Amino acid sequence: MKKKRSFSPPQLLIGLFGVSILIGTFLLKLPIAHTTSISWLDALFTAVSAITVTGLVVVDTGTVYTLFGQFVILGLIQLGGLGIMTFAVLIFLMLGRKIGYRGRLIVQQSLNQNDAGGIIRLAIRLAVFSFIIQFFAIGLLSTVWVPELGLWKGLYFSLFHAVSAFNNAGFGLLPDNLVAYVGNPIINLVISGLLILGGIGFTVLVDMWRSKTIRQWSLHTKIMIVGTIVINAVAMLFIFFTEWKNPNSIGTLPLKDKLWASYFQAVSPRTAGFNTIDLTGLDDATIFFMIVLMFIGAGSASTGGGIKLTTFIIILLATLAFFRSKHELTIFNREIRQELIFKSLAIAMSSVLLVVGALFILTHTEHDVNFLTILFEVVSAFGTVGLSLGITAKLTVFGKIVIIIVMFAGKLGPLTLVFSITRPDKRKIKFPKGDVLAG
Amino acid sequence: MKKKRSFSPPQLLIGLFGVSILIGTFLLKLPIAHTTSISWLDALFTAVSAITVTGLVVVDTGTVYTLFGQFVILGLIQLGGLGIMTFAVLIFLMLGRKIGYRGRLIVQQSLNQNDAGGIIRLAIRLAVFSFIIQFFAIGLLSTVWVPELGLWKGLYFSLFHAVSAFNNAGFGLLPDNLVAYVGNPIINLVISGLLILGGIGFTVLVDMWRSKTIRQWSLHTKIMIVGTIVINAVAMLFIFFTEWKNPNSIGTLPLKDKLWASYFQAVSPRTAGFNTIDLTGLDDATIFFMIVLMFIGAGSASTGGGIKLTTFIIILLATLAFFRSKHELTIFNREIRQELIFKSLAIAMSSVLLVVGALFILTHTEHDVNFLTILFEVVSAFGTVGLSLGITAKLTVFGKIVIIIVMFAGKLGPLTLVFSITRPDKRKIKFPKGDVLAG
Ligand SMILES: [K+]
Ligand SMILES: [K+]
Numbered sequence: 001m002k003k004k005r006s007f008s009p010p011q012l013l014i015g016l017f018g019v020s021i022l023i024g025t026f027l028l029k030l031p032i033a034h035t036t037s038i039s040w041l042d043a044l045f046t047a048v049s050a051i052t053v054t055g056l057v058v059v060d061t062g063t064v065y066t067l068f069g070q071f072v073i074l075g076l077i078q079l080g081g082l083g084i085m086t087f088a089v090l091i092f093l094m095l096g097r098k099i100g101y102r103g104r105l106i107v108q109q110s111l112n113q114n115d116a117g118g119i120i121r122l123a124i125r126l127a128v129f130s131f132i133i134q135f136f137a138i139g140l141l142s143t144v145w146v147p148e149l150g151l152w153k154g155l156y157f158s159l160f161h162a163v164s165a166f167n168n169a170g171f172g173l174l175p176d177n178l179v180a181y182v183g184n185p186i187i188n189l190v191i192s193g194l195l196i197l198g199g200i201g202f203t204v205l206v207d208m209w210r211s212k213t214i215r216q217w218s219l220h221t222k223i224m225i226v227g228t229i230v231i232n233a234v235a236m237l238f239i240f241f242t243e244w245k246n247p248n249s250i251g252t253l254p255l256k257d258k259l260w261a262s263y264f265q266a267v268s269p270r271t272a273g274f275n276t277i278d279l280t281g282l283d284d285a286t287i288f289f290m291i292v293l294m295f296i297g298a299g300s301a302s303t304g305g306g307i308k309l310t311t312f313i314i315i316l317l318a319t320l321a322f323f324r325s326k327h328e329l330t331i332f333n334r335e336i337r338q339e340l341i342f343k344s345l346a347i348a349m350s351s352v353l354l355v356v357g358a359l360f361i362l363t364h365t366e367h368d369v370n371f372l373t374i375l376f377e378v379v380s381a382f383g384t385v386g387l388s389l390g391i392t393a394k395l396t397v398f399g400k401i402v403i404i405i406v407m408f409a410g411k412l413g414p415l416t417l418v419f420s421i422t423r424p425d426k427r428k429i430k431f432p433k434g435d436v437l438a439g
Numbered sequence: 440m441k442k443k444r445s446f447s448p449p450q451l452l453i454g455l456f457g458v459s460i461l462i463g464t465f466l467l468k469l470p471i472a473h474t475t476s477i478s479w480l481d482a483l484f485t486a487v488s489a490i491t492v493t494g495l496v497v498v499d500t501g502t503v504y505t506l507f508g509q510f511v512i513l514g515l516i517q518l519g520g521l522g523i524m525t526f527a528v529l530i531f532l533m534l535g536r537k538i539g540y541r542g543r544l545i546v547q548q549s550l551n552q553n554d555a556g557g558i559i560r561l562a563i564r565l566a567v568f569s570f571i572i573q574f575f576a577i578g579l580l581s582t583v584w585v586p587e588l589g590l591w592k593g594l595y596f597s598l599f600h601a602v603s604a605f606n607n608a609g610f611g612l613l614p615d616n617l618v619a620y621v622g623n624p625i626i627n628l629v630i631s632g633l634l635i636l637g638g639i640g641f642t643v644l645v646d647m648w649r650s651k652t653i654r655q656w657s658l659h660t661k662i663m664i665v666g667t668i669v670i671n672a673v674a675m676l677f678i679f680f681t682e683w684k685n686p687n688s689i690g691t692l693p694l695k696d697k698l699w700a701s702y703f704q705a706v707s708p709r710t711a712g713f714n715t716i717d718l719t720g721l722d723d724a725t726i727f728f729m730i731v732l733m734f735i736g737a738g739s740a741s742t743g744g745g746i747k748l749t750t751f752i753i754i755l756l757a758t759l760a761f762f763r764s765k766h767e768l769t770i771f772n773r774e775i776r777q778e779l780i781f782k783s784l785a786i787a788m789s790s791v792l793l794v795v796g797a798l799f800i801l802t803h804t805e806h807d808v809n810f811l812t813i814l815f816e817v818v819s820a821f822g823t824v825g826l827s828l829g830i831t832a833k834l835t836v837f838g839k840i841v842i843i844i845v846m847f848a849g850k851l852g853p854l855t856l857v858f859s860i861t862r863p864d865k866r867k868i869k870f871p872k873g874d875v876l877a878g
Contacts, residue, residue: 371811
């Protein structure tokens with residue numbers, strides 16, 4: 001192993017994201033990319049929002065950016081969503097180069113795989129899967145948008161939204177996102193289906209594809225499937241019953257549309273960022289509930305963000321296990337290694353610190369905005385969700401920079417960031433045990 | 440061991456708190472306890488706020504309650520602050536009865552001591568300590584209040600505030616708490632000194648008393664001393680620099696008073712509940728910072744609440760250790776047992792769930808109050824802090840009931856509550872290890 005000038009996989013991953021963001025910013029700042037003049041900061045914001053598949057926007061995507069600009073955004077979304085590293089693997093393979101151990105480590109890092117073997121096979125499966133899924137989705141969405149907008153515009157809308165949804169990017173071409181389609185079954189089902197498939201994690205999809213029976217599913221797959229169903233069902237019920245009579249959200253809609261809206265807004269916050277109702281009319285309880293969902297986020301090795309559903313479930317079960325005085329944490333008759341519980345604790349705690357730190361700054365810089373709105377924006381950026389209560393474009397320069405940093409940190413995850421600047425501590429000193437009171 | 444009709448220590452502790460609250464409510468509802476009529480709910484609220492040493496008030500203590508009512512409140516504060524169980528031990532001893540193993544277990548529970556031995560000695564030390572400290576404090580406070588209010592009223596004010604401060608109760612006799620004394624060195628130093636002594640935990644005080652050199656201090660004492668100094672210094676600097684130019688808080692005060700106010704409001708949120716400035720004028724960033732301090736809280740086995748400073752420090756250090764790829768968590772060259780990390784995780788998570796659950800309800804029931812104000816109120820109740828942005832008296836009936844429950848749960852702590860309803864799981868089945876992706 002050569003020692004000098006060697007970058008660790010996390011450092012390379014950050015570097016590649018950084019270079020892509022710079023190129024993206026430059027392309028978006030080109031005169032052919034936009035119809036009205038935009039600032040460097042807004043171009044940077046858009047590039048970071050796209051490559052981190054967040055979807056927070058400082059300018060209206062459909063009107064301010066030209067077709068060229070929109071394709072740049074779409075390219076950044078595919079790059080960030082499919083995984084910048086997986087992309088690199090595919091390019092390596094296409095060029096006929098053999099991928100080395102270091103390259104595999106990088107992919108492993110970006111897909112967050114515990115097992116280094118078979119990473120290339122996974123990358124190929126991942127690409128094939130996602131193209132097939134997006135292809136079918138475009139066909140289905142066209143049945144709505146081609147009759148409405150004509151052949152080419154309809155196809156283009158279908159393409160843009162399918163890519164954006166599968167990558168959980170939340171970017172849309174309409175100023176009010178999908179509000180016009182609150183009761184449309186095809187838009188609701190196809191978009192939410194893409195969000196769930198993209199957000200559940202590629203390893204889960206591959207595992208389900210490969211397994212003949214449910215019994216063959218890995219523990220991770222079982223937890224993700226059950227967890228996704230439970231959290232979406234709970235979220236739908238919560239939103240439906242809280243907003244039931246709220247005239248500013250779903251109160252005036254017919255029952256069918258009430259149910260569609262509740263379903264869609266239950267699925268969307270855990271990283272997708274699309275909305276079919278105006279969020280500013282929601283009850284504070286629903287807003288806060290969505291913040292919790294955004295913080296939890298999607299699945300590991302997915303196009304989504306947040307601390308991840310499994311992290312949340314592990315912490316929850318570890319807490320329950322402690323209160324039941326159990327010494328091992330078991331799920332589906334499998335024991336969870338203690339290291340994993342520590343990892344989950346570290347991820348949750350560092351994420352809390354990131355969000356809290358950003359809040360300290362923004363509550364000070366964005367003086368006239370109320371706290372809940374700022375909290376919503378920060379957690380939306382951290383979870384790369386992209387939902388907003390409408391303050392993104394009005395943020396101060398300082399506020400935009402903080403949100404850019406939070407999106408970047410949220411996409412890469414605290415693990416990657418911290419491991420890029422620390423070296424493992426290899427000291428092996430045995431200390432006597434000490435007693436501390438806690439709680 | 441007899442089996443039937445046996446209550447576990449946590450169950451007995453909850454029962455004793457419950458009975459004391461009922462008696463307190465009844466006494467406060469007596470006509471001789473108040474000058475204007477109060478509702479049963481407000482009497483219950485006051486009793487719970489007093490015995491949990493929170494200090495949230497729905498009616499003004501100094502004018503609505505008579506001297507009798509104020510003594511009831513003071514009694515409840517001493518009961519809840521000194522520890523209802525320690526009180527029971529003393530009564531047992533005074534009656535000449537020998538305290539049994541079960542009794543010791545209850546005290547152990549209420550003092551959160553890991554070691555069952557020597558609990559009676561600790562209880563006696565604790566009582567002697569606290570009476571000496573409060574006696575001296577009354578003398579010092581009298582030098583301010585006797586010249587100002589006359590002998591008897593001045594002495595009574597000194598007694599009430601000394602007891603309230605040492606027990607971290609936050610109850611005062613003036614409508615605007617201690618705002619009139621923002622620059623008074625004696626009030627600032629004596630009250631904050633009492634808060635810190637009462638909030639650092641009795642075991643720390645006993646340990647410091649017993650030890651001849653710093654090297655003899657236990658690990659817990661070292662962490663608490665260093666942690667208290669660091670967190671108070673950080674808080675003071677944060678508040679000073681955030682509020683420096685804010686005309687609604689300390690902006691118009693002379694520098695000396697700016698420093699006193701920053702110091703006092705830094706020390707107070709971690710469970711005390713006194714204030715020398717009007718909190719509603721603070722910057723949102725400071726309000727949010729105080730919420731974080733209130734959630735962290737005071738020391739274990741103290742008169743204060745929150746998840747406790749050691750719990751916070753252990754989680755923070757465990758996170759750092761994970762990121763440095765260390766397998767053991769060490770502080771001051773002592774290894775922290777893994778079980779303690781799990782305990783800390785469980786306490787923090789269940790506390791978050793309690794606060795979040797209360798927030799879901801209150802954001803829905805208290806429609807016209809902004810989110811930050813509700814969050815402040817809920818965390819203040821959870822941490823038995825008693826600071827408020829002024830909504831306590833205006834809460835809906837449902838809102839008051841939720842805050843009562845949160846104060847009760849916050850005082851007893853999630854451990855006591857959950858262990859009172861669960862039985863240890865004694866199954867010993869070994870499951871194979873499973874792999875899950877987290878983060
Ligand atoms: K998104
Ligand atoms: K208090």
